[in-house]
Amino acid sequence: MATSTVENYIKRIFMDQPTGTGLMPLGRLAKIMNVVPGTATTMVKTLSESGLARYRPREGVRLTPAGEKLALHVLRRHRLIELFLVRVLGVDWSEVHPEAEELEHAISDKLLARIDELLGKPAFDPHGDPIPSAAGKLSRSRVQPLIACNAGARMRIARITDQDSRFLRYANSHGLVPGAKLHLKDRDAQGDSILVQVNGRKPLNLGSSAGAKIMVEPHAKARTKRAT
């Protein structure tokens, strides 16, 4: 059985490496995990020995198929729990992340299945992130960061990538929530900012770092069943 520490390492390696080809350098992993570099090295060796990752010294890590399977399992637990907390317990979506971070390691598969059913086998969590299926399939849609869009684009918010609750609260208060329709009215390359209009609201200026955290997708297209 993987400890919750191992589960966390595996999860973060997976999340920070959507492009399957590259290795993740250990310095980066150490930053993500808030440990000193040496700790990351030690841990990655252990992961490697237990067959969850492949490790090239001085280059980086990559998950093995077994590692990816575990990562998807943890991610499923995390996102299903988040949605459960929002929908059943009425917790605000901006506060749900740290809670799920703990519970994801404590919940049994049996209980998770019950929650899944109760929620109607949902496909997305409250942040708009896709929930891996029980079989371990993750639907990847074509989303992009808001800053990557052209002026004039009309999109829909798919999710907010930042898990920091301050930013989530800010986003929330301006209507920047998954599902919201959004019109990119203008871009200012020099001023490093973009002007957006959310639903019918007052236009809002966002810096590029904020714009990078907001993932959008074309909203004309037919969509799969939505969470929330």
Next chain:
Amino acid sequence: MATSTVENYIKRIFMDQPTGTGLMPLGRLAKIMNVVPGTATTMVKTLSESGLARYRPREGVRLTPAGEKLALHVLRRHRLIELFLVRVLGVDWSEVHPEAEELEHAISDKLLARIDELLGKPAFDPHGDPIPSAAGKLSRSRVQPLIACNAGARMRIARITDQDSRFLRYANSHGLVPGAKLHLKDRDAQGDSILVQVNGRKPLNLGSSAGAKIMVEPHAKARTKRAT
């Protein structure tokens, strides 16, 4: 912050020692915790150093007020979670214990408060055990084991003390659930068995070990001698 291991030790010490005066011998604690005796000794020293217990070498342990406070807090989490799983998620009450055993260490106070409200600040868990209040008060009622009752007694089941799910399932299937009315029709000291009738059902024979696990309480205002 107490680790979940510490929380478990404290909880079990508390539960196995309702009579405040006696010390719990470490051999007993070791059995309860499924560790070798030496481990219990080491752990109890640690608890003692952190002010949660008082330890007399060769005699035993007792919780300090701080330890009792923690124990009640853990117990509250455990029992509230059990009730939540039964009521909101429809998990069978006989299967709820091991689940809560894990979740009780992962849930935040904030989330617990939400659950408490959702359930209407309940006083008893699905096994009939009282749920400590947020302030740490535990209502102790006058309950006693079924085998301690006289023939002819009419009682109500308060709770089942055994947490083993096989026994719980057995009890369930015979209507032996908290709240059920019960008539002790006969006792057979030689045969070591008692004959009970649950609600209107067929009379049922129980051995003394089963009878010891079923806690009952006076059903009307009739006063029997109290057990605490």
Next chain:
DNA sequence: GTTTGTATTTTGAATACTCAAAATGAAAAT
């Protein structure tokens, strides 16, 4: 091609928990 700089790895040590087995204390049996 040597120096400098930065990322990574190694080493040594700490904390929390556990076990196996030897040592000890105290009560029970003789």
Next chain:
DNA sequence: ATTTTCATTTTGAGTATTCAAAATACAAAC
């Protein structure tokens, strides 16, 4: 009073995780 027995404690060691700081490798700059 001495021996036997049993519970408890001590000792030594192992796993999982972490840090601080020294050692090393490699790329970039000179």
